[in-house]
Amino acid sequence: MAEKFDNLEEHLEKFIENIRQLGIIVSDFQPSSQAGLNQKLNFMISGLQDIEKCRQQLHEINVPLEVFEYIDQGRNPQLYTKECLERALDRNEQVKGKIDTMTKFKSLLISELGKVFPEEMSKYKAIHGEDAPS
Amino acid sequence: MTEMFSTLFGQNEAQGPPGSSSLGFGAGKPQPPLPQNQVSMVGQLPPQLGDEGAAMRKPAAMNEPFYLLRELPVGNELTGNTNLITHYNLEHAYNKFCGKKVKEKLSNFLPELPGMIDCPGTQDGSSLRSLIDKPPVCGNSFSPLTGALLTGFRLHTGPLPEQYRLMHIQPPKKKSKHKHKHHRPQDPLPQETPSDSDPKKKKKKRDDDPDRKKKKKDKKKKKNRHSPDHPGLAGSQPNSNSLR
Numbered sequence: 001m002a003e004k005f006d007n008l009e010e011h012l013e014k015f016i017e018n019i020r021q022l023g024i025i026v027s028d029f030q031p032s033s034q035a036g037l038n039q040k041l042n043f044m045i046s047g048l049q050d051i052e053k054c055r056q057q058l059h060e061i062n063v064p065l066e067v068f069e070y071i072d073q074g075r076n077p078q079l080y081t082k083e084c085l086e087r088a089l090d091r092n093e094q095v096k097g098k099i100d101t102m103t104k105f106k107s108l109l110i111s112e113l114g115k116v117f118p119e120e121m122s123k124y125k126a127i128h129g130e131d132a133p134s
Numbered sequence: 135m136t137e138m139f140s141t142l143f144g145q146n147e148a149q150g151p152p153g154s155s156s157l158g159f160g161a162g163k164p165q166p167p168l169p170q171n172q173v174s175m176v177g178q179l180p181p182q183l184g185d186e187g188a189a190m191r192k193p194a195a196m197n198e199p200f201y202l203l204r205e206l207p208v209g210n211e212l213t214g215n216t217n218l219i220t221h222y223n224l225e226h227a228y229n230k231f232c233g234k235k236v237k238e239k240l241s242n243f244l245p246e247l248p249g250m251i252d253c254p255g256t257q258d259g260s261s262l263r264s265l266i267d268k269p270p271v272c273g274n275s276f277s278p279l280t281g282a283l284l285t286g287f288r289l290h291t292g293p294l295p296e297q298y299r300l301m302h303i304q305p306p307k308k309k310s311k312h313k314h315k316h317h318r319p320q321d322p323l324p325q326e327t328p329s330d331s332d333p334k335k336k337k338k339k340r341d342d343d344p345d346r347k348k349k350k351k352d353k354k355k356k357k358n359r360h361s362p363d364h365p366g367l368a369g370s371q372p373n374s375n376s377l378r
Binding site: 098 | 198199200203206213214215217218219224227228231232236237238239240241242243246247248251252253254255256261262263266275276277278279284287288289290291292293294298
């Protein structure tokens with residue numbers, strides 16, 4: 001998997017570097033640099049061909065649309081990952097808190113019901129077991 | 135209280151459904167009519183709401199005297215009770231992104247990328263969102279430009295106009311950041327140096343003073359050694375002893 005990304009990354013870096021050099025040539029154009037410009041233009045096309053080839057290898061990769069929003073706003077997309085992880089941990093803790101509370105409530109309810117309805121609760125425990133999974 | 139419990143669990147068989155050999159809301163079975171004096175319970179939902187499959191339930195004969203008793207969920211099921219970050223081996227990613235402060239700007243993520251990439255993409259129409267909203271017309275393969283096609287790219291000599299030249303300038307923030315990084319530690323130093331440097335200089339002077347004294351002593355010794363009135367080792371021994 002990582003090889004696919006490395007391959008794409010390499011092609012993108014080459015493409016960007018070529019574009020940068022193209023920009024330098026164009027920014028102060030001299031007649032002698034026409035041949036270099038033509039070469040860079042064809043490098044750009046071959047670079048696009050290489051990136052197009054990488055597309056086939058990365059068909060199954062899904063990118064969250066929210067990441068695009070971060071990039072469009074000029075923000076670090078790692079912040080999205082960070083916020084996702086923080087949100088996941090936060091929700092995880094919330095759910096764990098609820099489960100723990102419900103587990104305590106269940107054990108308390110069973111013990112209290114056992115005091116008031118001993119026969120029924122013994123039957124209940126016979127069905128579900130003494131240490132019923134919570 | 136006992137009455138409430140019996141209504142809750144349906145202890146009284148007379149109040150139970152006619153087909154009490156199986157659970158009341160099994161698949162394909164009609165909901166038994168409730169007695170008028172019995173309160174409708176939350177657990178007595180119609181099959182489509184509360185049903186999780188007939189296979190999960192035991193026959194009511196086994197669950198007597200309980201009515202609507204369900205199988206408890208399997209204990210080893212993955213829930214929020216477990217730390218899911220640890221479960222999916224994401225501790226490294228969590229520590230990487232949440233342990234340190236992640237820099238805000240896009241240029242910090244892509245430092246090698248030329249151009250002003252921290253500006254919002256909507257300003258210059260370079261947003262990725264616009265690629266999704268208005269996908270480019272594609273389908274044709276990329277073919278190299280031949281000699282005839284390249285004639286369209288013959289440019290005029292001279293520099294680009296100002297407005298276009300800016301496109302290729304690196305964002306100044308990067309450079310200023312580096313400068314700031316270099317300056318920040320340097321800036322306070324000159325302020326501190328006057329106060330700090332003086333004692334250092336003094337210390338150096340103090341440190342130098344004994345060296346000079348030693349050098350002077352050595353010179354004197356050398357002179358004495360070369361001189362005919364050289365006292366020899368006997369004269370130096372007390373000094374060494376006194377030092378000890």
